[in-house]
Amino acid sequence: MAGFLDNFRWPEYECIDWGERRNVIVSVIAGILFFTGWWIMIDAAVVYPDQKSLKHVFHICGVFSTVSFFMINAVSNAQVRGDGYSDGVLGRTGAGVWLLIGFMLMFGSLIGSMWIFFGAYVAQNTAAYPGLAVFFQNVLIFFSTLVYKFGRTEELWG
Template sequence: MAGILDNFRCPTCECECIELGDKRNMVASIVAGGLFFTGWWIVIDAAATNGATEMPHAVHACGAVASLAFFMVNAVSNGQVRGDSYTDGCLGQLGARIWMLFAFLLAFGALIASMWILFGLYVVNTTMLSPYPGVAVFLQNAFIFFATLTFKFGRTEELWD
């Protein structure tokens, strides 16, 4: 049961205009960087236009945790997780998989916490003036999460190989 998806391959697109070939890693990196930048730009705009009473400083913790998860996920190569290129070191392949699990748990936790902030502080609570800061915090974490997935799974080979 452990190797049930080992030989599974996603179907490829037959369209000539989408084939990136050698440029796939570069495009994935640029798209992920753009998503990461957009997420932080949105929350910086919300923090600049709203005061501390409308947007408490504690809501920025989700973005920091999501950014940490972004760097943790991308610090481990796909070969290390598969066990192709990493056999020595602290726990080997098992250590790389535990690191990835913990990083994705942080990413999902930050996304869920941003939804909790959006609905708990800004949608249900009617004392806040505008729901825009809550939407901004959620969008920031969603963009960082999608940047993490794009950068990790959008590449075909490792950038440093």
């Protein structure tokens, strides 16, 4: 599965120089997705402040998604490939293990938010907005992680 995006390239437009603005554009898009996810969850917490409608423990999925966002983006692609990273505690292996733990946290949070949405709201026939907020928060943080992690690579942009 390694390198499945190696042969993928964005279309090259002559009117836009992506080379200089690539990191800025990707950072802005990822930031907007991350902000929107947290904004939806904060809105749900304000609209449903009591424990009966939105349990406070459901915020753990968003916190773990945020922690995994930082874990995943702390490791560069060059460190995982072993190009620019040879020192450190475990070198390339440590970077790969750190990235694996980050992705496991991210997918665990995403699966947990689906369980919260379907188990606590859809199956109980209660107001679905708090469950949707938990789910969309984690989905948007997940996509912001992917956009930031893989959008900054030079191979995709040319």
